[in-house]
Amino acid sequence: MTDKSQNINELFEKWILDSEIKLNEESLIKNLLSYLEGQHPEICGKCTPCRDGVIKLETLLKRYQDKTATLKTLDDIEKLTYNLRSSRCSVGLDIGKNMEVVLENHYHILYDPVKEY
Amino acid sequence: MPKITIDNQTLRVKKGTTVIEACKQLGIEIPTLCYIKELNEIGFCRICSVEVEGQQDLVTACNTEVEKGMVVHTDSQQIRDSRKTSLELLASKHRFDCWTCPKDGICEFYDMLKEHDVVFEDFEGGEGRYNDFIPGTGISQDQTKCILCKRCVAVCNDVVTARVLKFIDEDGLNPVVSPTPELSFDETACIFCGECVNTCPTGALQDTLQRNDVQALLEDDEKEVVLQLEPTVYRALEEELGCKEDLEFSEIKRRIHHALHICGFEEVTNASAFTDVYIKKQSQELLERLNSEDKKMLLTSIDPAAVRYTELFQESYVDAISTLKSPHMISGALIKQHYAKTHLNKSPKDIAVVSVMPTPASKHEIAREEHQQKHKDVDAVLNVRELATIIKVKGLALDSLKLRDLDIKLAELNNVHLTFQRSGTNLEEVLKETASTLGVEMPELKYKLLVGKGHKYSEGKLKEAKLKLKDHKLRVAIAIGGSAIKELFKRIESGVYYDFVEYQASNSGCSIIDDSAEELDIPSHDIIQRRMHLLCSELEETAHDTKYLDVLYKEFLNDKNESILYTSYSPKEYTKE
Ligand code: SF4
Ligand code: SF4
Ligand code: SF4
Ligand code: FES
Numbered sequence: 001m002t003d004k005s006q007n008i009n010e011l012f013e014k015w016i017l018d019s020e021i022k023l024n025e026e027s028l029i030k031n032l033l034s035y036l037e038g039q040h041p042e043i044c045g046k047c048t049p050c051r052d053g054v055i056k057l058e059t060l061l062k063r064y065q066d067k068t069a070t071l072k073t074l075d076d077i078e079k080l081t082y083n084l085r086s087s088r089c090s091v092g093l094d095i096g097k098n099m100e101v102v103l104e105n106h107y108h109i110l111y112d113p114v115k116e117y
Numbered sequence: 118m119p120k121i122t123i124d125n126q127t128l129r130v131k132k133g134t135t136v137i138e139a140c141k142q143l144g145i146e147i148p149t150l151c152y153i154k155e156l157n158e159i160g161f162c163r164i165c166s167v168e169v170e171g172q173q174d175l176v177t178a179c180n181t182e183v184e185k186g187m188v189v190h191t192d193s194q195q196i197r198d199s200r201k202t203s204l205e206l207l208a209s210k211h212r213f214d215c216w217t218c219p220k221d222g223i224c225e226f227y228d229m230l231k232e233h234d235v236v237f238e239d240f241e242g243g244e245g246r247y248n249d250f251i252p253g254t255g256i257s258q259d260q261t262k263c264i265l266c267k268r269c270v271a272v273c274n275d276v277v278t279a280r281v282l283k284f285i286d287e288d289g290l291n292p293v294v295s296p297t298p299e300l301s302f303d304e305t306a307c308i309f310c311g312e313c314v315n316t317c318p319t320g321a322l323q324d325t326l327q328r329n330d331v332q333a334l335l336e337d338d339e340k341e342v343v344l345q346l347e348p349t350v351y352r353a354l355e356e357e358l359g360c361k362e363d364l365e366f367s368e369i370k371r372r373i374h375h376a377l378h379i380c381g382f383e384e385v386t387n388a389s390a391f392t393d394v395y396i397k398k399q400s401q402e403l404l405e406r407l408n409s410e411d412k413k414m415l416l417t418s419i420d421p422a423a424v425r426y427t428e429l430f431q432e433s434y435v436d437a438i439s440t441l442k443s444p445h446m447i448s449g450a451l452i453k454q455h456y457a458k459t460h461l462n463k464s465p466k467d468i469a470v471v472s473v474m475p476t477p478a479s480k481h482e483i484a485r486e487e488h489q490q491k492h493k494d495v496d497a498v499l500n501v502r503e504l505a506t507i508i509k510v511k512g513l514a515l516d517s518l519k520l521r522d523l524d525i526k527l528a529e530l531n532n533v534h535l536t537f538q539r540s541g542t543n544l545e546e547v548l549k550e551t552a553s554t555l556g557v558e559m560p561e562l563k564y565k566l567l568v569g570k571g572h573k574y575s576e577g578k579l580k581e582a583k584l585k586l587k588d589h590k591l592r593v594a595i596a597i598g599g600s601a602i603k604e605l606f607k608r609i610e611s612g613v614y615y616d617f618v619e620y621q622a623s624n625s626g627c628s629i630i631d632d633s634a635e636e637l638d639i640p641s642h643d644i645i646q647r648r649m650h651l652l653c654s655e656l657e658e659t660a661h662d663t664k665y666l667d668v669l670y671k672e673f674l675n676d677k678n679e680s681i682l683y684t685s686y687s688p689k690e691y692t693k694e
Contacts, residue, residue, distance in 0.1 A: 040289070040290060045290060046292075047160065049163055049203055052207070052209065056206060079202050080202060082198065083163075083198075086177070086203070
């Protein structure tokens with residue numbers, strides 16, 4: 001693991017996984033994106049769910065930033081997250097697990113902006 | 118024998134069995150994309166994921182061994198969603214222009230998207246991961262279609278042993294499967310065997326198409342176009358074209374001739390029409406070598422892929438290759454240099470010869486520099502699909518063709534049904550001919566199988582036999598498939614001397630050894646497999662009238678003209694990295 005991704009992992013644990021911390025949409029998405037981007041150097045490119053799934057997750061999260069996210073965006077985020085369980089190694093599996101916790105702890109943050117769509 | 122439960126059914130399987138194989142025993146087919154049994158159990162695509170009780174992560178059926186007490190679910194909603202999601206991800210990096218794609222209708226990826234109900238909005242497809250097109254004279258690669266399954270890499274490395282294709286993952290987010298970047302296939306060690314094309318589940322790897330060149334020839338009023346094909350091609354064509362009626366072979370043949378004639382192929386001949394010439398001349402070559410002081414092994418020159426293998430990897434045996442051209446090139450040369458004048462009343466420059474061949478190596482073969490003489494023996498090589506498309510584009514349906522008498526001048530070169538595979542191997546035919554020249558009986562060949570006892574696609578076959586023809590004691594061998602050819606040369610290097618060897622690089626097409634594709638588990642689309650079988654199938658033999666050959670030998674094939682049957686070989690270079 002590179003130093004950079006190590007730091008991001010710590011940050012991720014502190015800010016994202018902890019359900020006590022109150023995050024707003026903007027900072028959640030920002031932190032998630034920087035976590036996912038920080039994982040890029042670890043991705044080996046062999047398996048589909050991680051290699052292509054992580055990038056796709058980023059694309060979908062960016063839709064929250066452009067205010068184009070819909071309920072389907074969230075639905076797809078959930079599917080891609082679940083699919084990371086079929087990753088080939090711990091890189092994808094860990095990203096998946098972290099994303100699952102985020103979805104559990106901060107679901108409302110992602111749901112609120114899209115619920116009327 | 119561990120006991121396991123799959124979808125509520127319990128069974129015992131051998132230790133070491135993979136989940137996918139265990140499922141097969143219950144009749145459960147797990148979908149796969151990257152998997153080739155024993156050759157590519159790498160778990161890349163993750164389409165075969167299943168749930169195992171007690172495990173949070175999904176498990177890939179293709180490369181996970183069963184464990185005692187395992188409880189597997191192969192078909193939950195979550196599994197279906199996961200497969201669909203992975204397929205959507207692959208599809209999002211794929212360019213869909215199926216109608217122009219060489220794998221249209223025989224595409225595993227397409228079939229799988231269909232089965233899993235993948236919806237276009239969900240994956241926003243359109244762009245390929247890469248847009249490069251890697252050219253080659255025999256095969257090419259369209260990278261907009263690669264789904265990174267690595268099957269081709271496994272086949273090229275472990276079955277063919279040419280090691281041309283690589284999985285390059287320096288950039289983990291955007292790996293690429295290709296030959297060494299910046300090289301065309303001709304600059305690599307590709308032997309154009311086509312095995313990777315057959316195994317690719319998409320249209321990424323493809324035979325290099327020459328249909329447009331042929332269309333141009335057909336439209337050229339100055340040219341008379343002669344098409345040569347093996348009789349088995351008719352059955353394969355019938356399948357491609359779809360014929361409602363169940364027609365006799367002779368009727369199919371007649372209709373296809375008509376269709377081809379309408380398309381502009383003035384003459385259609387049997388590509389095996391001059392097999393006899395090949396056999397006779399090769400027998401002469403064999404006798405010369407047997408009689409010479411410094412004995413020299415003779416390798417057949419029938420398969421251009423095997424020839425290229427030797428030129429690339431076995432420099433010191435290049436002079437062992439028979440200097441005879443391959444049979445369809447011989448036939449092309451004879452048509453242009455002899456029959457053009459005697460039967461068609463044309464000069465060679467006004468004739469174009471097009472061959473329909475089973476391997477892309479023949480497409481490469483006609484581009485070899487050795488064949489760039491004034492009048493090329495063969496102007497273009499099509500595969501069966503390309504020929505079928507030419508007929509389809511004309512809107513010709515075999516069922517409703519209006520038949521009329523055709524003005525055919527080379528009919529005698531068509532009513533020949535003799536093919537190599539079904540009359541014994543070429544090697545056996547040459548030995549028979551040699552025996553008859555020596556005035557002795559041909560002994561029965563008792564082969565010893567050296568490689569291939571397990572009937573595995575990956576290992577190919579290698580067998581040898583010893584025989585005596587008058588004063589000559591011979592040791593002969595037949596090798597099929599890259600790894601068997603490699604083994605053959607290893608044996609030769611270690612001191613085994615063979616007088617005569619027949620070899621073929623592709624082991625998924627028609628085998629020159631007893632068992633054909635049917636018995637091997639070939640990793641390609643079902644329809645590709647079926648068509649390969651058709652190309653190797655037996656045909657009802659019709660009388661084999663050889664009068665035309667007597668005339669040919671008498672009137673044309675004398676010492677002066679014989680040179681058109683021969684070519685030369687030389688070590689070929691390739692870029693390693
Ligand atoms: S590879 Fe398959 S899905 Fe892709 S364009 Fe070709 S036929 Fe269509
Ligand atoms: S045609 Fe044969 S040698 Fe060439 S890349 Fe494909 S498998 Fe390898
Ligand atoms: S070229 Fe074909 S076989 Fe090779 S990795 Fe790509 S999709 Fe798979
Ligand atoms: S088929 Fe099992 S991972 Fe691809």
